[in-house]
Amino acid sequence: LEHLKDLFLKYERFENKWFPSTESINFSLDEMKQGIRNKQFETFLQPKIDLQTSRVTGAEALARWIHPVHGVIGPHIFIPLLEKNNQIDELSFLILDKAAAACRLLHNNNCKITVSVNLSLVSLDDITLANKISKIVKAADVDPSYITLEITETAAMTGAAHALENLTRLCMNGFKLSIDDYGTGYSSLQQLTRIAFSELKIDQSFIQDSVNNEAARIVIKSSIDMARELKVQSVAEGVETQQDWDMLKDMGCNTAQGYFIAKPMNLPSFIDYCVEKKQKY
Numbered sequence: 001l002e003h004l005k006d007l008f009l010k011y012e013r014f015e016n017k018w019f020p021s022t023e024s025i026n027f028s029l030d031e032m033k034q035g036i037r038n039k040q041f042e043t044f045l046q047p048k049i050d051l052q053t054s055r056v057t058g059a060e061a062l063a064r065w066i067h068p069v070h071g072v073i074g075p076h077i078f079i080p081l082l083e084k085n086n087q088i089d090e091l092s093f094l095i096l097d098k099a100a101a102a103c104r105l106l107h108n109n110n111c112k113i114t115v116s117v118n119l120s121l122v123s124l125d126d127i128t129l130a131n132k133i134s135k136i137v138k139a140a141d142v143d144p145s146y147i148t149l150e151i152t153e154t155a156a157m158t159g160a161a162h163a164l165e166n167l168t169r170l171c172m173n174g175f176k177l178s179i180d181d182y183g184t185g186y187s188s189l190q191q192l193t194r195i196a197f198s199e200l201k202i203d204q205s206f207i208q209d210s211v212n213n214e215a216a217r218i219v220i221k222s223s224i225d226m227a228r229e230l231k232v233q234s235v236a237e238g239v240e241t242q243q244d245w246d247m248l249k250d251m252g253c254n255t256a257q258g259y260f261i262a263k264p265m266n267l268p269s270f271i272d273y274c275v276e277k278k279q280k281y
C-alpha cells in the first residue's frame with residue numbers, strides 16, 4: 001500500500017492520462033530555458049466550434065513540452081515557474097511563432113480559421129510587447145485579424161502597469177482580444193469596460209459545475225447574454241458532454257471548445273481533423 005501511495009504521489013492526471021507530477025520530476029528553471037532554446041516546446045491545437053453550425057471557426061494554441069525523457073508535459077508544470085521567474089516571454093514568442101506558422105499553413109490549405117494564443121498578464125508589462133507580437137505575426141505572413149490573444153489573469157499577476165497600453169496597441173494593430181477564464185479573475189468585469197475585447201471565454205469550472213448547480217447555469221447564461229449585449233463572441237471552454245453542448249446551444253452561446261469535441265492535438269492531426277470534418281471554406 002505504501003508503495004502504491006508513493007506511486008500515486010509521483011503521478012498526476014493530465015488529459016485523462018497519468019503523468020509524472022511536478023514534485024517528482026522537479027525541473028529546474030535552467031532545464032526549462034534550455035528546452036525553450038532547443039525548441040522542445042510545441043504548439044498543440046484544440047478546435048473551437050460554432051454551436052449553431054458545428055463548423056470549426058478557430059483553434060486554441062496550447063503549449064506542450066515534448067521532453068526527450070519524460071514525454072509530453074502540460075503547461076501547469078512549466079507556466080507557473082516561468083511566470084514566477086520572468087521567463088514566460090521567451091516561451092510565449094516561441095508558441096506565437098509556431099501558432100502563426102500553423103495559421104498560415106491552415107489558410108494555405110483553404111481552412112481560413114482564427115488561431116488563439118494565450119498571453120500571460122505578466123508579459124503585458126513590457127512596453128515593446130505589442131511591437132514584438134506584430135513583428136512575429138507579420139513575418140509569418142498572417143493577417144493579425146486571424147490571431148486572437150487570450151489574456152489570462154494568474155496568481156503571478158502583480159499588476160502589469162503597461163497592460164492597458166499594450167492591449168490597446170495590439171487592438172489597433174488588428175489583433176482580436178479575448179478574456180480567458182472569464183468569471184474567475186477579480187477584475188474581468190473591469191477589463192470588459194476598458195479594453196476592446198472581441199471574445200469572452202467562460203471558465204470551464206462553470207461548465208463542469210453546471211450539471212448539478214443552478215447558480216453555475218445562471219452565471220453561464222448571464223455571461224452569454226452580456227457578451228451578446230456587448231457585441232462580443234461568447235465561448236465556452238471545458239465542454240465535455242452532449243448535455244453541456246445542448247445547454248450551451250439552447251442558451252445561445254456562440255462557440256464551444258472541449259474534450260466532447262476534441263482534445264488538443266499536434267498540427268498534422270489538426271489538419272486531418274479539419275479535412276475529415278470537411279471544414280474547408
Ligand code: C2E
Binds near residue numbers: 063238
Ligand atoms: P486555458 O487557456 O484556459 O486553456 C484551456 C485548458 O483547458 C487547456 O489546458 C485545455 O487542454 C484544457 N481543456 C480543454 N478542453 C477541456 C475539457 O473538456 N475538459 C478539461 N478538463 N480541460 C479541457 P492546458 O493545455 O493544460 O493549459 C492550461 C493553461 O495553461 C491554459 O488554460 C493557459 O492559461 C495556460 N497556457 C497554455 N499554453 C500557454 C502558452 O503558450 N502561454 C501561456 N502564457 N499560457 C499558456
Ligand code: MG
Binds near residue numbers: 060118150180
Ligand atoms: Mg486560453
Ligand code: MG
Binds near residue numbers: 180204
Ligand atoms: Mg481558459
Ligand code: MG
Binds near residue numbers: 181
Ligand atoms: Mg485556464
